[in-house]
Amino acid sequence: MESRIKFNRLVAGGIFVAASMMLGSGPIFAEEKLKVGFVYPSPIGDNGWSHRHEVGRQDVIAHFGDQIETTFVESVPEGPDATRVITQLALTGHELIFTASFGFMEPTLQVAEKFPNVHFENNTGFKTAPNVSVYNARFHEGRVVFGTIAGMMTETNTVGYVASFPIPEVIMGINAFTLAAQKVNPDVEVKVVWVNTWYNPALEADAAQVLLDQGADFITQHTNSPAPCQRAEEAGVFCFGQDADMSQFAQKAHLTGIVNNWGPYYIRRVQDVLDGTWETDHTWDGISGGLLMMAPYNDTLSDDVKAAATKVEQALKDGTLNPFAGPITNANGEMVIDEGEALTDKQVHEMNWFVQGVDGELPT
Template identity: 50%
Template sequence: MNRRDLIASVAAMTVSLAAPAFAQDEPLKVGFIYVGPVGDGGWTYQHDLGRQAIEAEYGDKVETTFIESVPEGADAERALTQLALAGNKLIFATSFGFMDPVMNVAAKFPDVKFEHATGYKRADNVATYDARFYEGRAVMGTIAGHMTESNKIGYIGSFPIPEVIQGINSSFIHARKVNPDVEMKIVWAYSWFDPAKEADAASALLAEGVDVILQHTDSTAPLAKAQEAGAIGFGQASDMSNFAPSPRVSSIIDNWAPYYVQRVGAVLDGTWESKATWAGINEGEVEIGEITDAVPADVKDAALALKDQIASGEYHPFTGPLNKADGSVWLADGQTATDEELSGMNFYVEGIDAEIPQ
């Protein structure tokens, strides 16, 4: 037996999360669960592009599968179990509400590696990954503050979790930086993907005089309502360019492909480890879609300059002086928020006249 065969033999007899490179005589099976349909044009669509990038990168070294439109809760646990039992050795769970199901199933399948998007719970075989969406929201907020004529900006939230609250605060801070008269109206959809609820939320905001809509939900329904009303909006998670040049005047694009390719590669070469990853504009995980000609040139220049400042690290979207909505000091002049503070954000900044649902 030569040295390579000996190593392979020992590896086959050893159960370890820090396993050697994946056996190349069979494809690595990689599974995904999605909270929405792959054709949602937003969040799930972008994750599925990442899955396709894995196939393009590794060819017959991998075999991918997905289960779409999985509700958060018991259904997610069943879907994850189904993927694990089907022989998937790496499973990506792509919504915040899949967190506890991931932890429960991972405990039952210690030889399977799990990756959970936007969550914070980890284990030896569970890693987490997230994007600094609030960086993109700062850029969108800058455009919104310049473009609003009513000085009323609307925001459709999915669920009142830190990730969404970060986006609301970042959008408002940067809209008000360029327009001190801006007000923000917030409506909660209590869903990541529900076109009917999102359309109703947009209609409610428009009825309050909002002429710019931002969203942290996954469908194009708010853009359709904005189009009917002559308002403007932004692509969310995907470019949503079918609504360009207006009402979609720019977008936040979640580019998961590099992360997925890298993590699959880590399993294949035996370097995968449980860790938390939080990337943003600098890493290319958060992209700013084309700013259309519906936006004046000087506004476009200001937005892109802010994007570059964030990417270079010259500027952090949460830089003091900033107070909380109750008037208490949060960040002193020049002080920036820590990742720990952002990860637990449960308050609005000063100027947002609303209550966070409990």
């Protein structure tokens, strides 16, 4: 069983939520079925981020059947609106709530403090609490594969990157992409355009056009819609998809993409709640852990490029390749990590600098 709740309906119910909180009401727990809530920052039809979370929810429904009841709320703005939506889910008996955005981290923590018996899971955040876990994928690993392909194939040595927000998750992806590209082609320069949104197809397409106008013959992205790939297809250049297999939108341009695979994680955490074994955790898995997969390689890739990409993917999977192994120099020409050493996960999580070869301002 499932419920689909539009964001505007929840906003309309805000007075009820506020009144219930003032009266000290707690969540009303389901007696027979575990109620599981999902909060998405963009529409499930975005063909990217929220779509793949929705696929994960459907995996949960298929696995547990009548043991659970799920609700999802799409297109929820980050900030106070998210707090209201998460609160409403807690008040209506949802005992496990997944909030699928970095911008939902603080609202999740605020609501979790008021509902200590509800389990919360925030995607891409870093702060935990006794009843709040965080989970994320090593998206930057996929961009190592991207960089390898782009470095081998670019003719202009200029590669474009449509970036959402200057948070570590995005910055580490830009840096991993750049390092991988330069590993096979030291002359590669990566130009970055910030759009300050996760999902705005028109703005994403405009950003891709800016990069094309600057000579980019590859477009990659850390935004949710297929618009950058569609613009690349129109311009006759190559692209890499984000979050989901976007090849249907750019059959010639799309060489591969990152595919987020949340279903196995969601199933495991729902089972933990059903078993009474749920505990706060911090999950950060990549290709090896199955949270991240690569979209099929385009048949137009030459044998040597495909072999190199496959080799990199396998090395990431078996742990023999560290994307942030030294030597690494930052954009100011300063040595960050020496040869023979590598950045720690903590250093990667706190990344707020560009590697040498990235052309673009890093907003504060």
